[in-house]
Amino acid sequence: MQYISSSAKIGENVSIGYFSVISDNVTIGSNVTILNGVTIYQGTTIAENVTIESNAVIGRQPRPAKTSTIRITNTLMPTQIGLGTIVGAGAVIYAGSITGSYCLIGDRAVVREKCTIGDYVIIGTGSIVENVVEIGQKTKIQSGSYITAYTTIGESCFIAPMVTTLNDNFMGRTQERFKFIKGADIRNGARVGGGSIVLPGIKIAEESFIAAGAVVTKDTLPEKVYKGLPAREFRAVPVHELLEGEGN
């Protein structure tokens, strides 16, 4: 009651649920648990100790619309899921993306193609990570957040729930916009509050703290708190709350 390609390589102590599909040339390490209704597309590599919950889809090819901005220009590497990572129910991870070790990709989260995700990263329930995003280790993206294409997020960042990041000030109009499309550049230890909005190309400096509901229209300074619409500097982040502070 599964389909497992004869060219798939399956490690020891692997459990594959009902009605799951393991396609050609997939490699699955030892001690992997795959639940029901999962599809793993061809060439995907799953490291040891990974868990993939029901109805997840791994290694899906991008398939742009005729009017999509994105073009498929070169061949994608196969998807790689790192050691001990957990992929949630109904999550979708595209071809050409790599997760580090011990990541959590939440239920119904989507990670598009050409993303690189460091070790110990959490992508929350229902979050969307568009194409060509880099996320450093130990960063947490909470539930329902939207990470636009071409975003860079450093290490030990915290993206709270329902955050919006943007990359196109021209909103789909003019050919000129292609020169300017740019996601956020969120530096190590920065924290972006719930429901806040980060405009295209903004740099959020190291250890900046963006309050919930802020709309960030200008680059921020390190270790400062911002709030409001548009976001303005408000105060310094307390020393004991910095990454090198006590108890962190």
Added chain:
Amino acid sequence: MQYISSSAKIGENVSIGYFSVISDNVTIGSNVTILNGVTIYQGTTIAENVTIESNAVIGRQPRPAKTSTIRITNTLMPTQIGLGTIVGAGAVIYAGSITGSYCLIGDRAVVREKCTIGDYVIIGTGSIVENVVEIGQKTKIQSGSYITAYTTIGESCFIAPMVTTLNDNFMGRTQERFKFIKGADIRNGARVGGGSIVLPGIKIAEESFIAAGAVVTKDTLPEKVYKGLPAREFRAVPVHELLEGEGN
């Protein structure tokens, strides 16, 4: 390893993945690709050259709760998916909705019943389009946006990521509200910025540009930029960024 009803009509060169279900009286055109774990409910029509990614659900019947505002009053037409349209992984399209040709319905997007979607429309990843929504051709709705019931969106509009539209100023209270429930009326070429909020019954005029994070509480004027909470007129949209401008 599929279930295909004997009353389904399947065109030439159709590929149907593992553990997919094609119900009674479904019609599938030639050169259609259906991936794994897909359900297509009865009577649905799929035109030629369509692709349906894994775990999509097409033609689902609405089934309101006892306390839902919506009532099912008449029979729904079968779902129609237009020529060359792509339906993403885990997307759900209800009975009684029609997509045009060459649309892209993103992964995990939901399109409810009685929607009419024009040609070349993009509905982004995880977006929700409620019942009785009309969307004109070449309009793009980006990832994570919420289009409330009874919304009308014109042609060549751009709805950025994580936009919220609303239709009920009474928030579920009073019987009187049913007279006033009204979605947005978004006219041709209008653009609505990321994370912005459009209040019930608002008209966004032709080629209006709503900045990211704005809360639109009044009707807008054509070719004007609005921003803030509440949104206020800020400047004109530059002529070269209009639909008839150079390079568009």
Added chain:
Amino acid sequence: MQYISSSAKIGENVSIGYFSVISDNVTIGSNVTILNGVTIYQGTTIAENVTIESNAVIGRQPRPAKTSTIRITNTLMPTQIGLGTIVGAGAVIYAGSITGSYCLIGDRAVVREKCTIGDYVIIGTGSIVENVVEIGQKTKIQSGSYITAYTTIGESCFIAPMVTTLNDNFMGRTQERFKFIKGADIRNGARVGGGSIVLPGIKIAEESFIAAGAVVTKDTLPEKVYKGLPAREFRAVPVHELLEGEGN
């Protein structure tokens, strides 16, 4: 073309779709309809007259990441789905949660572990209800909203679409934060407008009305309307719009 454990107890007049999985010790009442590709994990109890749409996942165990805040400390009760409840396509309900009778859990909604949901509750399409949330009867949570862990919502509340609730002012930093993590306390009859944001530990009083797009940073007073960033008191809720008003 299903998998049904021999230890499952199935009532009369139960319909189970293609490629669905009913695990060990599941109990399903009479007149239940389960569509295609559904997984129901072990020990789950489904009451009579329930409908579960395609690709829903019921009774999923939590599986925190190495860096998750949440810890699994005790055994979870099996999931219980109440009489006449409808569970949408692709929805995920965790082990240890209970829904009342006649609830609607929308398509792609996620309800985490240890939640208690009263009778006649609606959880909208794509909404996320995190762990340890209590929701009183007749409350409606509209599409795309995010209910953070440890939130309490009373009876007959209305949470509009795309609302964000938060529980951690420290955004994942300091050990001290664990003492202060606290969701919203939303009292009977309160209404929270579309796209608004409720900060950690805020009490929204009985029958308060939060306008769309507000950012609620302080506790509110009963029967008052709030709007803005930060939200400020604006006027009283009209008497005829209160729960005991005419026509309600």
